[in-house]
Amino acid sequence: xxxxxxxxxxxxxxxxxxxxxxxxxxxxxxxxxxxxxxxxxxxxxxxxxxxxxxxxxxxxxxxxxxxxxxxxxxxxxxxxxxxxxxxxxxxxxxxxxxxxxxxxxxxxxxxxxxxxxxxxxxxxxxxxxxxxxxxxxxxxxxxxxxxxxxxxxxxxxxxxxxxxxxxxxxxxxxxxxxxxxxxxxxxxxxxxxxxxxxxxxxxxxxxxxxxxxxxxxxxxxxxxxxxxxxxxxxxxxxxxxxxxxxxxxxxxxxxxxxxxxxxxxxxxxxxxxxxxxxxxxxxxxx
Numbered sequence: 001x002x003x004x005x006x007x008x009x010x011x012x013x014x015x016x017x018x019x020x021x022x023x024x025x026x027x028x029x030x031x032x033x034x035x036x037x038x039x040x041x042x043x044x045x046x047x048x049x050x051x052x053x054x055x056x057x058x059x060x061x062x063x064x065x066x067x068x069x070x071x072x073x074x075x076x077x078x079x080x081x082x083x084x085x086x087x088x089x090x091x092x093x094x095x096x097x098x099x100x101x102x103x104x105x106x107x108x109x110x111x112x113x114x115x116x117x118x119x120x121x122x123x124x125x126x127x128x129x130x131x132x133x134x135x136x137x138x139x140x141x142x143x144x145x146x147x148x149x150x151x152x153x154x155x156x157x158x159x160x161x162x163x164x165x166x167x168x169x170x171x172x173x174x175x176x177x178x179x180x181x182x183x184x185x186x187x188x189x190x191x192x193x194x195x196x197x198x199x200x201x202x203x204x205x206x207x208x209x210x211x212x213x214x215x216x217x218x219x220x221x222x223x224x225x226x227x228x229x230x231x232x233x234x235x236x237x238x239x240x241x242x243x244x245x246x247x248x249x250x251x252x253x254x255x256x257x258x259x260x261x262x263x264x265x266x267x268x269x270x271x272x273x274x275x276x277x278x279x280x281x282x283x284x285x286x
Contacts, residue, residue, distance in 0.1 A: 013057040013103045014043075014110050017085045019096045019121050022049045026092040034081045043107060045115050048122075051089050052110065060103055083278075090278045094129040096121055097280055124283040131221060131247050132276030134256060137229075138212050138242035139270035140205035202239075208269045209242035215263060219256050220246035224281050238270065247282045
C-alpha cells in the first residue's frame with residue numbers, strides 16, 4: 001500500500017497498526033502504542049476496522065525515522081510497542097498487521113486508501129482465521145575442527161618423551177623441527193578426509209531439513225522458506241540449513257509440537273520450534 005510521509009512539524013498524523021473485521025471491535029484498554037498520551041482507537045472502514053493512533057508528525061518524518069534506525073534501543077522500543085498493539089488485537093480476532101510506521105496524513109486519507117484495499121484485507125483475514133504462525137529452524141551437526149585432529153592442537157609439555165628438544169628425542173640438533181618423512185602427505189590426507197566428512201555432514205543435514213519441511217508442511221495450511229541465518233548471527237557458530245515459517249490451524253498446535261519432538265528423536269538433528277505468533281508472514285502485501 002502507499003503510505004504518506006508527514007513532513008510538517010507541529011502537525012499530527014495517523015499511525016495505523018492493523019486491520020480486522022468490524023464485528024464488535026477489539027478492546028484496547030491499557031494499550032499504550034507508540035505515542036505516549038494518545039489513545040489507541042478504532043477507525044471504521046465499513047465491514048472492517050483499522051486500529052490507529054494519533055501521533056506527532058515531526059516524530060515520523062523521513063529524517064527522524066532514518067535517525068531512529070541507527071538507534072537500536074529506540075527502534076526496538078517502537079517495534080515492541082507496535083507488536084504489543086497487534087498482539088492484543090490478534091488475540092481477540094483475526095488481524096492483518098501492517099508494517100512498522102504505516103502513517104497517513106489524516107483519517108479521511110487513511111480511510112480512502114485502506115478502504116480501497118478491503119478485498120485484499122478480507123482475503124487475508126479469511127486465510128489466517130483460527131491459524132497461527134510457527135517457526136522451524138534446523139541446524140547442521142557440529143563440524144569437526146579445522147585441523148581434523150584435536151590431539152595435534154594440544155600444546156607439548158616440556159620433558160615429555162617424543163617432544164622435540166627434550167630428553168629421549170632421537171635426532172641431532174639440525175634434525176629438530178624437520179617434519180618426519182611422509183608428514184606432508186599425511187597432513188594433506190587428513191585435510192581431504194576432513195573436507196569429505198564435512199561435505200557428508202552437510203548433505204545429511206540438508207536431507208534432514210527437507211524431511212522436516214515435508215513433514216511439517218503436511219500439517220500446515222501454507223509455508224514460507226526464509227533465508228537461513230549464517231554463522232556469526234544470534235544463532236552463533238551453528239550452520240542453519242532450514243529457516244521456515246508455517247501457518248498452522250490452532251487445533252493442530254499440539255500435533256505440531258509432537259511432530260517436531262518426534263523428528264528430533266528420529267533424526268538427531270538440532271530442530272527449534274517457535275510460536276505461536278501473529279501470522280505476519282501470511283497476510284500478503286497489503
